[in-house]
Amino acid sequence: MADTADDLTLDQAAAEGAGLTARIQELRDAYYDKDASLASDEEYDGLLKRLGELERLFPELQSQDSPTQTVGGRAETTLFSPVEHAERMLSLDNVFSLDEFAEWATKVERDSGRAVHYLCELKIDGLAMNLRYIDGELVSAATRGDGVVGEDVTENVAFIPGIPTRLVPSGKTPVPALMEVRGEIFFPVAAFDELNAAQMAAGDRIFANARNAASGSLRQKSEGKNPDQLALMRARLGRLRMLVHGIGAWANPPVASQSAVYDLLQSWGLPTSTHYQVKPDAQGAADFIQHFGEHRYSVEHEIDGVVVKVDELALHEELGATSRAPRWAIAYKYPPEQVQTKLLDIVVSVGRTGRATPFAVMQKVRVAGSEVRQATLHNQDVVKAKGVLIGDTVILRKAGDVIPEVLGPVVELRDGTEREFVMPEFCPECGTRLAPAKENDIDLRCPNARSCPAQVRGRVEHVGSRGALDIEVLGEVAAAALTQPVEPAEPPLVTEAGMFDLTVEQIFPITTVVRDSETGMEKLDDSGSPKRESPFRRRRQKRDGPFVALPHSAEVTTSFDGDEFFVPSSNAIKLIENIGKAKTSPLWRILVALSIRHVGPVAARALADYFGSLDAIRAATRDELAAVDGVGGIIADALIDWFAVDWHVEIIDRWAAAGVQFTTPGHPGPGAATSGGGTLDGLTIVATGSLEGFTREGALEAIIAAGGKAASSVSKKTDFVAAGPGAGSKLPKAEALGLRIINAEQFALLLAEGPSALAEPEPIAEPDPDVSEEPSD
Ligand SMILES: NC(=O)c1ccc[n+]([C@@H]2O[C@H](COP(=O)([O-])OP(=O)(O)OC[C@H]3O[C@@H](n4cnc5c(N)ncnc54)[C@H](O)[C@@H]3O)[C@@H](O)[C@H]2O)c1
Numbered sequence: 109m110a111d112t113a114d115d116l117t118l119d120q121a122a123a124e125g126a127g128l129t130a131r132i133q134e135l136r137d138a139y140y141d142k143d144a145s146l147a148s149d150e151e152y153d154g155l156l157k158r159l160g161e162l163e164r165l166f167p168e169l170q171s172q173d174s175p176t177q178t179v180g181g182r183a184e185t186t187l188f189s190p191v192e193h194a195e196r197m198l199s200l201d202n203v204f205s206l207d208e209f210a211e212w213a214t215k216v217e218r219d220s221g222r223a224v225h226y227l228c229e230l231k232i233d234g235l236a237m238n239l240r241y242i243d244g245e246l247v248s249a250a251t252r253g254d255g256v257v258g259e260d261v262t263e264n265v266a267f268i269p270g271i272p273t274r275l276v277p278s279g280k281t282p283v284p285a286l287m288e289v290r291g292e293i294f295f296p297v298a299a300f301d302e303l304n305a306a307q308m309a310a311g312d313r314i315f316a317n318a319r320n321a322a323s324g325s326l327r328q329k330s331e332g333k334n335p336d337q338l339a340l341m342r343a344r345l346g347r348l349r350m351l352v353h354g355i356g357a358w359a360n361p362p363v364a365s366q367s368a369v370y371d372l373l374q375s376w377g378l379p380t381s382t383h384y385q386v387k388p389d390a391q392g393a394a395d396f397i398q399h400f401g402e403h404r405y406s407v408e409h410e411i412d413g414v415v416v417k418v419d420e421l422a423l424h425e426e427l428g429a430t431s432r433a434p435r436w437a438i439a440y441k442y443p444p445e446q447v448q449t450k451l452l453d454i455v456v457s458v459g460r461t462g463r464a465t466p467f468a469v470m471q472k473v474r475v476a477g478s479e480v481r482q483a484t485l486h487n488q489d490v491v492k493a494k495g496v497l498i499g500d501t502v503i504l505r506k507a508g509d510v511i512p513e514v515l516g517p518v519v520e521l522r523d524g525t526e527r528e529f530v531m532p533e534f535c536p537e538c539g540t541r542l543a544p545a546k547e548n549d550i551d552l553r554c555p556n557a558r559s560c561p562a563q564v565r566g567r568v569e570h571v572g573s574r575g576a577l578d579i580e581v582l583g584e585v586a587a588a589a590l591t592q593p594v595e596p597a598e599p600p601l602v603t604e605a606g607m608f609d610l611t612v613e614q615i616f617p618i619t620t621v622v623r624d625s626e627t628g629m630e631k632l633d634d635s636g637s638p639k640r641e642s643p644f645r646r647r648r649q650k651r652d653g654p655f656v657a658l659p660h661s662a663e664v665t666t667s668f669d670g671d672e673f674f675v676p677s678s679n680a681i682k683l684i685e686n687i688g689k690a691k692t693s694p695l696w697r698i699l700v701a702l703s704i705r706h707v708g709p710v711a712a713r714a715l716a717d718y719f720g721s722l723d724a725i726r727a728a729t730r731d732e733l734a735a736v737d738g739v740g741g742i743i744a745d746a747l748i749d750w751f752a753v754d755w756h757v758e759i760i761d762r763w764a765a766a767g768v769q770f771t772t773p774g775h776p777g778p779g780a781a782t783s784g785g786g787t788l789d790g791l792t793i794v795a796t797g798s799l800e801g802f803t804r805e806g807a808l809e810a811i812i813a814a815g816g817k818a819a820s821s822v823s824k825k826t827d828f829v830a831a832g833p834g835a836g837s838k839l840p841k842a843e844a845l846g847l848r849i850i851n852a853e854q855f856a857l858l859l860a861e862g863p864s865a866l867a868e869p870e871p872i873a874e875p876d877p878d879v880s881e882e883p884s885d
């Protein structure tokens with residue numbers, strides 16, 4: 109395919125157009141008739157856009173039944189009886205940038221010859237529905253079909269809550285004799301999650317795509333189903349919702365604008381969205397588009413864009429429609445959050461706690477602004493529930509800053525070469541037999557906690573993490589280097605016990621294999637053996653001048669090799685220095701660094717505040733531990749269990765011998781908590797979404813370090829909600845509760861200076877009465 113259509117001949121364009129048309133038709137058949145997406149929406153939109161380009165360049169190629177001129181589905185299907193719409197149901201034209209939107213608006217205003225108002229709505233990712241009311245009575249519900257004739261699904265629609273079978277006339281406006289209203293049927297995000305949780309619990313396949321699941325659930329026949337299947341089908345229909353976003357046949361509606369139509373429909377009992385706004389100009393509409401681009405995930409249903417409509421009904425008439433779409437409305441499509449890619453392999457990794465987690469290795473794709481190659485699959489049951497096979501084309505979702513997720517396979521694209529994933533019986537790193545930690549646990553663990561290299565590596569990395577000792581340089585790469593054998597000797601760290609005894613000499617000889625950042629494969633050197641590099645030393649040339657003594661370097665045996673010799677890298681020196689400094693970290697951080705189950709920053713701080721020393725914690729009984737505010741029985745048990753293991757005690761002893769401070773200086777002893785003095789004392793804060801400058805853990809840790817309480821769900825007791833992109837359902841809930849919501853910048857200010865630093869709250873934009881009560885994240 110040429111980059112532009114400009115340098116094509118008519119023949120070439122015709123050939124490309126025919127190919128595109130066939131492919132688009134194939135995708136449409138699958139999408140509208142089989143509720144399946146054989147390609148991502150983005151890919152589909154791309155094909156259609158390209159076809160449109162070719163037809164603009166060579167108008168002779170455009171036939172009446174080109175996909176660019178027709179509405180997606182088929183008129184006749186085998187499933188349902190046909191219904192002819194009283195007025196055609198159209199699709200929408202798309203724009204993909206604010207520039208394209210502005211162009212559309214300019215044209216609309218020019219063609220209208222006067223100022224227009226823009227009705228801005230969310231584009232619900234569901235399926236279109238036409239409800240026909242005669243004298244206020246619902247007589248039929250039909251899918252869009254080819255726009256002229258759709259499928260009669262009245263029987264099923266009756267089970268969807270909120271769709272009135274009879275309109276309630278209100279005020280003085282009578283219900284018209286014939287009226288068609290159009291809307292979208294969809295699963296609310298929370299309902300879809302619940303549906304999948306139920307599928308998973310029943311051992312059934314989970315649904316990958318909410319739109320296709322909604323369409324599939326609606327387009328089911330009750331004939332031939334046994335009572336159980338029928339009940340299931342109706343329960344599923346009961347989770348669907350509809351929101352009205354337009355009208356079809358309706359002679360002389362008694363109002364002048366589309367927004368007034370919505371008000372009227374709502375007063376008659378029809379479900380309309382609460383999110384629409386009327387803007388006086390195109391800039392206002394652009395602001396709306398931008399706003400929901402950033403708050404896409406705080407809406408209760410999935411959206412794939414914004415629909416902007418001319419509000420004045422008289423102008424709808426004047427501007428008219430093409431064969432496919434009205435000229436008075438446009439869909440602004442957001443960048444895709446769902447893409448398709450190949451699942452190359454499923455690999456099992458063992459983490460800090462020994463949990464063996466399968467994860468998907470995929471062909472790299474770009475989604476929601478970042479490149480993704482891997483995604484966790486959680487455990488073998490999830491792999492089964494998602495129904496993915498190695499080699500499948502899979503649907504991958506990355507919503508904002510949320511971690512990427514494999515939703516499921518595109519079953520229709522299988523060619524028989526795919527194979528099932530088998531959970532290994534043995535730890536891939538140390539060969540120990542994997543086992544559930546407790547009976548009936550789904551997750552498998554490697555029980556070799558002390559010396560499984562994967563677990564040691566994870567714990568060493570954890571020691572350096574922001575929530576623990578926050579040691580610069582000690583991250584994933586350094587942890588891996590420190591825990592791998594330095595042939596022929598053992599690794600510098602066989603367990604984390606030796607952590608604070610590390611010397612530059614010890615880490616100096618370490619080399620690590622170099623991996624390609626694209627493929628993750630080992631790189632090879634000229635001789636074909638794996639290329640290695642030395643993270644903790646640096647090559648120097650003698651002729652670089654006189655040797656300059658670096659800190660520590662006097663103690664290091666530099667290796668001379670002809671003209672070259674090695675010196676410790678600045679990273680090596682920093683690492684050893686930082687580890688040294690970390691010995692006097694606050695007690696709660698040291699507790700976190702010990703990787704005791706359930707002892708994160710919250711519990712560690714409570715323990716440190718109350719007991720003041722590790723010895724006092726160790727000497728405490730289970731009940732004494734459990735009684736501490738913020739600790740409780742589960743953590744108390746975990747502590748008792750932890751201290752009972754010899755090699756754990758060895759860690760404490762060796763750390764203490766190396767000078768690690770296991771006390772809070774000046775603490776008067778157990779019971780005399782020393783809280784106070786923090787900027788967030790007495791405040792409860794919920795951090796949600798991605799806060800610039802903070803990792804998820806980092807934000808929690810910062811709250812606790814400042815003396816605040818980090819809560820995981822919003823309630824009336826919450827003082828502040830620090831929210832960033834991807835905040836999810838906590839945000840609407842917080843808004844509904846009237847809580848104070850702050851951004852990353854204000855959060856940083858709050859941490860540094862306390863609540864008095866924040867000025868009066870800004871008014872909250874768009875309160876949303878329609879929020880679901882259940883937090884979905
Ligand atoms: N992946 C695939 O293989 C595949 C195949 C066919 C179609 N598709 C998807 O379907 C789209 C094409 O379908 P389409 O023709 O229905 O166009 P569309 O989805 O781009 O826009 C038209 C539809 O948007 C819906 N809509 C949602 N909210 C609305 C609102 N507030 N106001 C008005 N309408 C609203 C209406 O049902 C309307 O029919 C593609 O862009 C693609 O996303 C995908």
Ligand SMILES: [Zn+2]
Pocket residue numbers: 458535536537538539540554555556560561562
């Ligand atoms: Zn292991």
